[in-house]
Amino acid sequence: RGTHPQQAMHDAIVAAADAVNALAASVAPEREHHQNAPACTIVGAVVANGLLVIGWIGDSRAYWVPDDRGGPPARLTEDDSWAAQMVAAGLMSEAEAYADERAHAITGWLGADAYELEPHTASFKPDRPGVVVVCTDGLWNYAEGADEMARALPADAARRPLHAAQVLVGHALDGGGHDNVTVAVLPFAVPAQGAGSA
Template identity: 80%
Template sequence: RHHRNEDAFALAEAALPDGSPAVVAIVCDGVSSATRPDEASLAASRAASEALVASLGQGTHPQTAMHEAIVAAARAVDDLAEERPADAEAPRQNAPACTIVGAVAAGGLLVVGWIGDSRVYWVPADREGPVARLTEDDSWAAQMVAAGLMSEAEAYADSRAHAITGWLGADAYELDPHTASFKPDRPGVAVVCSDGLWNYAESAEDMAAALPADALTRPLHSAQVLVGHALDGGGHDNVTVAVVPFDVRPQEGS
């Protein structure tokens, strides 16, 4: 329903030094009030994915690699503000901007990183373990909840809810990438998405309910189902989702 898609994503597989695979997923959502948000999200997703693949292949710890990838993405978006003569007089005013969220499944770890309000959810394959949202929004609503001023339901119902407080762009505040590392005890999937999806499946329980039961073995189909869920719910924004399978491999001798 937009005249252009301001989301972008990147999927990649890297090889760790021991030869084991690592799966990388990045989702970026352009800030609509900024100039060229589509270019910002595309540049950020590409830069982050390329940085992650290179760092993981060199043996960098996945959480460190995620932090470095977000810094690389920020640099790529900053560069956009300098490259056009029309922007040269005030490159930091209303500069190209986007959010970023990413997940890496590698070496028995699930690592996430983000700036903004795109999210990662964890859904175990057996649906018996706890489902969870693995990221915390950089947004007005999240700040109100964190300060104890509003409940989550009240905050996200407010018209100011999606005003973001963190983003990538030359006019952003000090760069402060968030990263977290998890070691799931069972197989499952990470749902990496823009708010075009989670607006219609906000809680972890809602996201799990919308996700097909065979997501671990059919991630692409599951991503398509989730996009359909958002559209069927009246989706009015760009919708981007990557479903990353995470399998727990048994240790040798077990």
Template identity: 85%
Template sequence: MRRPPAEPTCPGCEEPLEPGDLFCGACGYDLSALAQPPVDHPTVAITVPPGTGAAVGPGTAPPPPAVRYDDPPRGAPAPGIDDFELAAPGPVPARPEAEPPPADPRSAAPGPAPAAGPAAKVCVACRTGRIDPDGYCENCGHAQPRERDHTEQELDAVAAVSDRGLRHHRNEDAFAVSAAALPDGSPAVVAIVCDGVSSATRPDEASAAAATAANEALLDALPRGTHPQQAMHEAIVAAAESVNLLAADPDQGPEHDPHRHTNAPACTLVGAIVASGLLVVGWVGDSRVYWVPDDRTAPPARLTEDDSWAAQMVAAGLMNEAEAYADERAHAITGWLGADAYELEPHTASFKPDRPGVVVVCTDGLWNYAEAAHEMALAAPADAAARPLHCAQVLVGHALDGGGHDNVTVAVLPFAVPEQGAGSAYGTA
């Protein structure tokens, strides 16, 4: 079972700490400002033995059946499309009050100007030290923000924002947004969001590789007329293969079994496609897709089901949602992409919304602070469809205001219902 390190770690760089430390020996973080370690739920994974579908770990209840979904095998004909149905929002589990986050070094007040020339990089924490080639301040030792700490991208019909958050020392999330033309000339809009498994090695590389591979697979398949649900399934398989390659050992030869890797790079993936009046979602892990209608009097909905310990407990009837998500094992995932995943089970689903709205694709860095569908709808601005980038920025800000315990990534896709009588490449809309 994958778990975060048990020993106390520095909130600035996550290096192990010794009892009584007032400053981190690795980055110089002032530990006296923290009354106690923050509550954090990084993405972790439970090993599932092949063929059992059961969660395994010390102290677990009798294993319930794994949550499974009908999904087309690779190369199978395009699946049928069910009518879109929205369920009423469920109960909201109680959540403890978030502790005030430590000061974010990215917002530190400026100090005296350094003596170095104008081209020299200056530390964002002390504002005086120069940065060494490894990215650390020569004066205070503080690690500097990475390029991925905050990224934004906006296209005509989709936007995404990713942020490191206030607790983690790097951003292990990644996203890809794009648009393609279907064979009939109509547009297809794509959003892929990936969350690195924090307890694995190189989770940031895993999420970046998966997002890129899935996006490229969709941009290849959709213009050729592949049904979006089939294309999403194949894109998840391609993403898994790209993450598996990160753990490949060329010295082992062609007979090497990738499942021998015990802590290989790993991530989760969730994606959405809006095309020709159709909404397709796909996922592995615990990142989610929410539907938020423009008419806020209509019920919103969550369109994915987590691959997690908590979801399995609820599905098996062993706990209710409040009990399951209050358990310390709630955020342990039972499905992920990586060479040490025993079985890849991509989940996909298709919907036909009967009204305009937005599709919110996000990691748990957001939904930890807006778990129920109606909470997500309340957090999204009223003009979300008209301003998707603004909506993504507001939602990321919502997570940071709530404590920012994890990396936060959000993609927003507006959905417009086709005009009445307009044809659809995938059936009558």
């Protein structure tokens, strides 16, 4: 509707938060909204006009993997978690923080009991075709680094994104499947020079 894709992503996450908050009232209207309120994390990716837009709250992640594997893969999100806060504050190395039993305690989420909501958004203009993997920690616990995620992803992921997502779910289940596993794979094609995009 003419809104910049990054603003639209922000607005979509706020709308999702409102929907999750409304669940608290419908589940137990006689109780305080913040007691045992429904909650979730969120991550999303949109391709629009040659731009890749990511939005998230919590510890669900997005990864970039180039089709040709010629460029480096990358993690596109930063977790809202205890471990990420310790690393950002310089109090622990990433290895130390993620080895701690508190590592996966999330510090941001959607829900009536959440702290002040400020969706994270970012936009990128990749210079080559590739795919974005958006997933819950049920997958990234078994392929945490961007290189590990790229190795687990089939080479034909851009042509067969549903199959690639199924392979990644299988990777997590084969690793132990100790959490819910949600995965989507979004192909990104670099627009031709001078061409508009759909």
